[in-house]
Amino acid sequence: MNKQDNRLFDRYFTQDAMRTIFSDQGRLQGMLDFEAALARAQAKIGVIPAEVVDDIAQACDATLYDFDALAAAIGDAGNSAIPLIKALGMQIARHNPTAERYVHMGATSQDVMDSGLVLQLRQAVTLLERDLQTLAEHMAQQAQRHASVPMPGRTWLQQATPITLGAKIAGWLGAVNRHRRRLEEIKPRLLCLQFGGASGTLAALGDAAFPVAEALACDLDLALPDQPWHTQRDRLVEFASLMGLVAGSLGKLGRDISLLMQTETGEVFEPSAAGKGGSSTMPHKRNPVGAAVMISATTRAPGLVATMLSAMPQEHERSLGLWHAEWETLPELCCLVSGALKHALLVVPGLEVDTARMLSNLDVTRGLVLAEAVSIALAQRIGRDAAHQLIERCCHRAVAQGCHLRESLNAESEVTTQLSPQMLDDLLDPAKYLGQSWRWVERAIAEHHAFNHRPHSSEDS
Numbered sequence: 056m057n058k059q060d061n062r063l064f065d066r067y068f069t070q071d072a073m074r075t076i077f078s079d080q081g082r083l084q085g086m087l088d089f090e091a092a093l094a095r096a097q098a099k100i101g102v103i104p105a106e107v108v109d110d111i112a113q114a115c116d117a118t119l120y121d122f123d124a125l126a127a128a129i130g131d132a133g134n135s136a137i138p139l140i141k142a143l144g145m146q147i148a149r150h151n152p153t154a155e156r157y158v159h160m161g162a163t164s165q166d167v168m169d170s171g172l173v174l175q176l177r178q179a180v181t182l183l184e185r186d187l188q189t190l191a192e193h194m195a196q197q198a199q200r201h202a203s204v205p206m207p208g209r210t211w212l213q214q215a216t217p218i219t220l221g222a223k224i225a226g227w228l229g230a231v232n233r234h235r236r237r238l239e240e241i242k243p244r245l246l247c248l249q250f251g252g253a254s255g256t257l258a259a260l261g262d263a264a265f266p267v268a269e270a271l272a273c274d275l276d277l278a279l280p281d282q283p284w285h286t287q288r289d290r291l292v293e294f295a296s297l298m299g300l301v302a303g304s305l306g307k308l309g310r311d312i313s314l315l316m317q318t319e320t321g322e323v324f325e326p327s328a329a330g331k332g333g334s335s336t337m338p339h340k341r342n343p344v345g346a347a348v349m350i351s352a353t354t355r356a357p358g359l360v361a362t363m364l365s366a367m368p369q370e371h372e373r374s375l376g377l378w379h380a381e382w383e384t385l386p387e388l389c390c391l392v393s394g395a396l397k398h399a400l401l402v403v404p405g406l407e408v409d410t411a412r413m414l415s416n417l418d419v420t421r422g423l424v425l426a427e428a429v430s431i432a433l434a435q436r437i438g439r440d441a442a443h444q445l446i447e448r449c450c451h452r453a454v455a456q457g458c459h460l461r462e463s464l465n466a467e468s469e470v471t472t473q474l475s476p477q478m479l480d481d482l483l484d485p486a487k488y489l490g491q492s493w494r495w496v497e498r499a500i501a502e503h504h505a506f507n508h509r510p511h512s513s514e515d516s
Contacts (some may be wrong), residue, residue: 072395075387080117086139087115093162096270107154114146135273136164145200159254161260165285169249177246179389186396194228195503200437202496205485206413214424217485222492225499229302230504240350245294248272252282254372258439273493286369298388299360305395306353309346316343322413326405347399352395359388417485422460426450428482436473
């Protein structure tokens with residue numbers, strides 16, 4: 056197989072392991088694994104002679120085939136299974152011409168390609184589960200570590216009220232664990248055999264059809280669906296949609312980190328390393344290169360998910376063109392998500408946190424971020440509307456005069472007669488206005504541990 060030389064960006068945008076799963080060799084091996092399993096299943100049921108199985112199975116090795124020749128043949132054949140099965144038959148015939156007669160009996164090209172894809176997706180799911188679990192573990196540790204670290208909360212890109220860094224990370228953690236649960240729930244629907252023959256009836260196998268289907272599903276360790284799904288693509292589209300969700304949550308992570316790394320903010324940074332995030336002309340630059348990949352994935356994923364959705368209304372029992380649109384789309388989604396996960400796994404464990412800068416930024420507004428706290432305390436004494444108007448007036452004065460909110464509050468006798476200096480000190484202390492931040496961290500971590508220690512179903516084993 057000739058190695059492709061157009062992978063300049065692969066190391067940046069995807070993982071080698073995921074690209075290997077969806078490489079040409081990975082695709083062909085999935086289809087060949089189906090053909091070997093079909094031969095074993097049919098021999099078990101008595102449809103083909105048992106003595107031909109070894110010769111068929113030995114030929115089901117992707118390294119035996121000329122990928123360039125297959126690629127050229129696909130252009131005329133219309134799919135990858137047709138030339139592969141022809142090449143498989145020729146490979147078998149060199150050693151046992153009799154065995155060649157029994158290859159691919161009763162199956163159709165889409166059975167081979169779809170079942171081969173499912174075998175690839177099973178490997179991809181294993182890789183995704185591993186990475187998501189590791190990422191969730193790092194997030195849980197970071198949320199715990201920074202559970203009490205105050206920082207500005209931001210709404211509409213403006214400072215709002217104080218939160219904690221731990222609470223922000225707990226939000227990331229919750230999303231990742233929800234995706235882990237979704238991935239677990241989808242597996243029984245996704246990892247199922249495609250085997251229907253020409254029009255989904257398996258008529259070519261007669262009375263042996265269903266026993267062969269059962270034996271084939273068992274051999275491949277795939278679920279046997281209620282019927283073939285040649286033009287019912289909801290299983291794959293559900294998975295594609297989940298990949299879009301994962302990409303979106305990783306994009307949210309990347310967006311938050313990139314904003315926190317801005318020079319004017321400078322609160323949280325990707326871990327530094329030699330040569331990482333530099334500029335070709337500005338020596339001082341420290342660019343969020345991991346966040347860029349996460350944001351890139353979440354930008355590209357919706358279009359790929361939309362392609363999968365658009366390809367759902369497939370014609371009758373076998374599709375023209377819509378099925379073809381899936382072939383590169385779903386693998387690319389998996390590769391993009393794997394790349395975003397790779398960078399998240401580099402970023403989250405080594406987050407560099409500047410707690411002093413967070414406190415400094417909390418004081419940028421000179422106390423205004425705690426105006427709500429003062430207003431609520433005062434409302435209990437003079438009423439909500441009156442308190443809101445009074446504190447709003449104090450805020451406007453503080454901005455106009457460039458002074459701290461405390462100074463503006465001190466100028467209002469209605470405030471100072473109701474709230475003592477100690478009360479005002481407490482109300483204007485960011486560390487004392489963090490609400491339920493600690494609880495959200497505890498709950499996210501508890502949910503994380505509960506998921507990790509759940510009883511495993513048979514699909515997990």
